Amino acid sequence: MAESRPEELYEAAEQLCHRVAGDGSEEPSVARTVGPIAEALADTRSRDCARFAVDIVGRLLPLGPVRRKEGDRLRRSVAEKLVKTQQLRDLEALFEELPGGLADPAVEVRACILGELAMIGAGYGRPVLDAYAETLRELGHPLARLPRTRLDIEHRFGVRVRGLGSIKTADQLRSRFPEILATESGAAAGRTASETLDGCRARAAAEPFTVSGWVREPEARFFTLPSPLAPDDFAISLIKELPLDCLAGEGTRRGVAVTCRTTPDDVLNELFSAAYNGGVNGQAQGGAYARLYAWNSLYALMGLPVDIPFLEAVRRAVDHRWLRFIAFTDWFHHDTSDVAFAVLDPTRTRVTVLAATDTDAEAD
Template identity: 60%
Template sequence: MSCDEETRDAVETAARLARTEPVRSLEPLFGELPDDPGAPGVEMRACLLGELTLVGARAGESLDAYAERLLELGHPLGRLPDRRLDVEHRFMVRVRGLGPVKTSQQLRCRFPEMPPSVTGAAAARSAVGVPDDTRVRAAAGPFTAGGWARTPEVRFFALPEPLDPGDFGMSFLERLRLDCLRGDGSGVACATTVDDVLDELFRAAYHGGINGHGQGGPYARLFAWDALYALMGLPGRVPFLEAVRRTADHRWVRFVASTPWFHHDTADLGLAVLDPSRTRVAVLAATDTDVMAPDGSARP
């Protein structure tokens, strides 16, 4: 779910305070611990804690005590790491000249391309789809919350035999049953890292889509982590640092293709993940282009 209007007001107020006020002037806001997560002012304070965490400015016993109470009360932001993790170093950082990847050429310029693989193509033919609506919703969360123009495609597959990581490229992906790669058109798949993947998930929610709203730093962070856990197939009880440790055993790929699904004019994103057993694959494809049918209605 995306933030409702009341929560969005709290998000915007918290972001403004985090940008303009020193932490020492904000500490009195956390002097009284809440008993109800729905009480007035609690949502804004939860968002403010999240904003201060993202800018590396959260400190003080009163802030830590308030965060602990949010966790006890089951507030969704309360379970996030209380310090910014190294893997989150790209969050809210803009690099001049590095906008969204819109073309195969841009993807090749930024990431190492996976070579063609006859073995990978053969392995894909034996892949079996594994439906999981809960994981689908979580993986798509940053995009649906941010209001991207089109519902992302999220699919999970199982392989009868382990796939060599060197075969986990476009030759493999284009032979899976994926709507985003259906039709004539070439594609490119490149190796990437988990910090790049996590940042793309964060940005999808933080900036929002052409038909939606940005969700603010704390909730964008929450949506990004939930999506990453879903792509990795991790239960929510796994601690964040343990999840980060496990990312090294996964293989991460970005892809884009010249198929009708991708449009190359706003934001397109293709992600694929191979798990440590080399027999489980997750794929997520998202586009923020609002394509219209000839009769003026939105295409599916």
């Protein structure tokens, strides 16, 4: 029906929106009701289907804080499907009118489409799309600050490799990354660390996990050392001396804590995957916003201001030391997903730790 009579599907969605919005039902049910129609249209290649799908999520869904949140999830999903299915020339026709403000859901869905196009390196250099993107940037849309093409450091975004799932054991971690052995001097240095509290930075670092509904609140902590740390001392021996909730009661599960050296692109990919795939009890965020949340987190891990250009952030990331670690405590579930990173800045005096865990168990 989407192929042969898309206008009838749109009319059905319009009637459903009016009916559900007027019967006193729970607000998010409107998006759930018409979502399958919009997604079916987005998945059917034709200019009419693309336009009707965008009109459903950009014009028909009701507004309001609760409705907007549910609607935004649908808009992100529809935008991703449109970019995967539709021809670029048919999507380009959606951008002929420049946005007048950011409150309009029709503008939001188009911003998501541009974000998804950037993920596949498409759309840049087309005057109509460039003009719309520039207007979004001038209006301050959060997605508009991202590069219009995928950077090399983002090469793993959305790529699944068979046999490389989440890391749940020390042996799995060692098999993928070079292990950094514990040192007594590292432990001694860890005992001299002082914590720096920064709630805003912690929220940004944890954002990929909180927005996607991982079951436990992530732990993001920042520490300062009184003197530069020797590179070999940045290992589990130092991390275990920090007052981290995720390491409390070490040894309550079978296994020995391990740290391994990793790279910025590995960290960025894990942050992207957390938001893109969503937690067990949460919601996938779509490629455009998963990319934004991943970069926000990476900037926070390095303590960079948001006005630092992305390529400069990539350059600075190389000067940091990046670790993955795994621990066997009651904080981690060792079930669905466990992620833990430690970052040492170029001065070798500032340490950031980010840990997150997810499970499909009913109770945390």
